[in-house]
Amino acid sequence: MESNLLFQxxxxxxxxxxxxxxxxxxxxxxxxxxxxxxxxxxEFLLIxxxxxxxxxxxxxxxxxxxxPLTFVFMLVFGIVLQMVVLRPLIGEPVxxxxxxxxxxxxxxxxxxxxxxxxxxxxxxxxxPVKSVNVLGLQVQPAYLMSLVVSVVIMGLFAWFFxxxxxxxxxxxxxxxxxxxxxxxxxxxxxxxxAWAISAMVSALAGVVVGMVNGxxxxxxxxxxxxxxxxxxxxxxxxxxxIIGGLIIGLLENLAEYADGQYLHLGNLYTVAPxxxxxxxxxxxxxxxxxxxxxxxx
Amino acid sequence: MAEPALKLDPSEILLSVxxxxxxxxxxxxxxxxxxxxxxxxxxxxxxxPNGAGKSTTLKAISGLLGTEDGExxxxxxxxxxxxIANRAxxxxxxxxxxxxxxxxxxxxxxxxxxxLRLGAFTRKDGGAAIRNDIDLVFNYFPRLKERTxxxxxxxxxxxxxxxxxxxxxxxxxxxxxxxxxxxxxxxLVKEVFGIIExxxxxxxxxxxxxxxxxxxxxxxxxxxxxxxxGKIVLDGPKDDLVNNEDVKEFYLxxxxxxxxxxxxxxxxxxxxxx
Ligand SMILES: Nc1ncnc2c1ncn2[C@@H]1O[C@H](COP(=O)(O)OP(=O)(O)O)[C@@H](O)[C@H]1O
Ligand SMILES: [Mg+2]
Numbered sequence: 001m002e003s004n005l006l007f008q009x010x011x012x013x014x015x016x017x018x019x020x021x022x023x024x025x026x027x028x029x030x031x032x033x034x035x036x037x038x039x040x041x042x043e044f045l046l047i048x049x050x051x052x053x054x055x056x057x058x059x060x061x062x063x064x065x066x067x068p069l070t071f072v073f074m075l076v077f078g079i080v081l082q083m084v085v086l087r088p089l090i091g092e093p094v095x096x097x098x099x100x101x102x103x104x105x106x107x108x109x110x111x112x113x114x115x116x117x118x119x120x121x122x123x124x125x126x127x128p129v130k131s132v133n134v135l136g137l138q139v140q141p142a143y144l145m146s147l148v149v150s151v152v153i154m155g156l157f158a159w160f161f162x163x164x165x166x167x168x169x170x171x172x173x174x175x176x177x178x179x180x181x182x183x184x185x186x187x188x189x190x191x192x193x194a195w196a197i198s199a200m201v202s203a204l205a206g207v208v209v210g211m212v213n214g215x216x217x218x219x220x221x222x223x224x225x226x227x228x229x230x231x232x233x234x235x236x237x238x239x240x241x242i243i244g245g246l247i248i249g250l251l252e253n254l255a256e257y258a259d260g261q262y263l264h265l266g267n268l269y270t271v272a273p274x275x276x277x278x279x280x281x282x283x284x285x286x287x288x289x290x291x292x293x294x295x296x297x
Numbered sequence: 298m299a300e301p302a303l304k305l306d307p308s309e310i311l312l313s314v315x316x317x318x319x320x321x322x323x324x325x326x327x328x329x330x331x332x333x334x335x336x337x338x339x340x341x342x343x344x345x346p347n348g349a350g351k352s353t354t355l356k357a358i359s360g361l362l363g364t365e366d367g368e369x370x371x372x373x374x375x376x377x378x379x380x381i382a383n384r385a386x387x388x389x390x391x392x393x394x395x396x397x398x399x400x401x402x403x404x405x406x407x408x409x410x411x412x413l414r415l416g417a418f419t420r421k422d423g424g425a426a427i428r429n430d431i432d433l434v435f436n437y438f439p440r441l442k443e444r445t446x447x448x449x450x451x452x453x454x455x456x457x458x459x460x461x462x463x464x465x466x467x468x469x470x471x472x473x474x475x476x477x478x479x480x481x482x483x484x485l486v487k488e489v490f491g492i493i494e495x496x497x498x499x500x501x502x503x504x505x506x507x508x509x510x511x512x513x514x515x516x517x518x519x520x521x522x523x524x525x526x527g528k529i530v531l532d533g534p535k536d537d538l539v540n541n542e543d544v545k546e547f548y549l550x551x552x553x554x555x556x557x558x559x560x561x562x563x564x565x566x567x568x569x570x571x
Contacts (some may be wrong), residue, residue, distance in 0.1 A: 171411075176402070178364045182359065182361055182417050183390065
């Protein structure tokens with residue numbers, strides 16, 4: 001019985017961990033290609049989730065149309081955000097740019113609240129069943145979908161950076177912007193692309209979590225949990241981001257288990273990842289996969 | 298108005314730099330009226346001591362000056378008859394000029410093939426043509442073909458070959474080569490320069506070769522310019538330069554102590570750019 005619960009929590013951990021991994025990957029993508037630490041990453045989830053929710057409820061579109069439409073909207077949103085807000089900041093000190101992303105985070109939260117209100121809104125039922133049985137475990141269909149889509153996205157990322165022309169250009173830009181420019185790459189376009197992909201893919205996580213927990217500003221907190229994932233993995237490693245996400249997802253669930261079974265401290269699991277973060281950084285200051293000269297891959 | 302340096306038929310000239318002045322950070326004047334012409338399909342070399350402004354000249358042409366807060370503040374640069382001064386580097390690559398920067402600057406965390414594919418970034422003619430050209434590069438540089446690991450692990454000579462191969466991948470009309478001999482053994486320099494010469498002869502690509510190794514550069518170039526302190530101080534066909542007493546003494550001579558043309562009484566500095 002109890003080992004069954006443990007197993008269930010591990011599966012949950014892997015599922016949530018992959019989502020963390022996907023969002024962490026998006027964060028790293030922006031950091032690697034543009035050297036911007038994006039504190040508004042969580043708001044991408046929020047905006048994506050509200051957009052999809054609005055399309056499904058107010059516009060009464062079927063989910064399978066609303067979901068891709070959300071992606072398209074976020075793609076455009078990312079490009080516009082980069083062009084209007086971040087492009088003029090190129091060359092400004094890192095700290096100013098960080099302050100701007102913190103400002104963006106607060107701004108987007110406020111805008112979402114003013115449009116959609118402060119209460120969590122449930123997603124209409126998308127799937128006909130509440131949970132599906134996978135190897136004797138009860139899994140919410142939204143999570144199952146999230147796992148599948150996350151894995152597909154990770155595969156697409158791998159393909160994109162290994163084989164596509166634009167993916168190579170983004171890696172070249174991450175390596176050295178002047179070298180990239182000497183090859184005829186427009187660094188501005190690469191930056192816009194990084195923000196666009198990051199916003200779009202983060203929105204996926206937002207929609208999935210919104211489907212399970214309802215859409216509310218709590219989604220930004222999901223974005224904050226991605227920081228330990230990113231830092232554990234190493235700020236500049238995409239693979240590290242995924243593994244970091246898995247570690248954080250598992251830890252959260254294992255901490256919940258430990259707390260429920262033995263410790264009874266209550267809510268321990270929400271902060272456990274941060275303790276682990278501190279411990280890992282004490283042992284490996286650049287994260288598990290980070291490089292010491294952090295500009296390099 | 299500047300008189301053409303090499304008395305070329307204007308239709309033969311691919312690139313013409315006319316009396317340019319370059320300033321870094323709005324205040325540091327580095328090039329003080331540089332002019333040079335590069336005829337189509339030839340190798341032209343730009344020689345001179347460290348700090349003369351050779352790399353700056355190349356960056357002015359390729360537009361990379363902008364990435365270092367530099368600017369062409371006077372004069373113009375025409376490529377195939379159009380002014381290209383102060384344009385974005387990606388536009389200049391698209392127009393057909395590709396710079397191989399000093400120190401090779403290959404992307405160390407990518408494979409040889411990935412570096413080569415990036416060279417073709419601005420091309421629109423599809424995967425098959427690009428794969429073909431990768432094979433072409435491997436024909437010129439067979440030893441690159443065997444290297445399957447990351448480019449960062451290549452030797453200096455191989456990295457230089459990769460940098461040149463990557464330039465070929467763009468199918469440029471003109472390649473700007475900045476000190477390809479830097480840090481290479483004499484044997485490797487010979488090999489690399491041999492390939493550069495072959496490249497020009499076989500593909501018809503025009504090459505502007507910046508070098509400190511005047512002896513090697515004048516072996517493969519048809520024309521040469523000599524630059525000191527931001528100005529061209531001497532130019533001419535290769536044979537004129539090789540037989541010039543001053544060039545012999547200061548650039549080709551055995552004695553390592555290089556004096557400056559400026560302190561030389563016997564050498565009448567030409568002032569035709571003024
Ligand atoms: N990015 C830069 N900012 C300011 N000064 C520079 C820059 N690059 C080069 N210089 C200066 O311009 C002069 C010429 O440099 P450079 O063109 O690199 O010479 P060369 O390639 O002939 O050795 C040097 O005095 C150098 O200090
Ligand atoms: Mg130089």
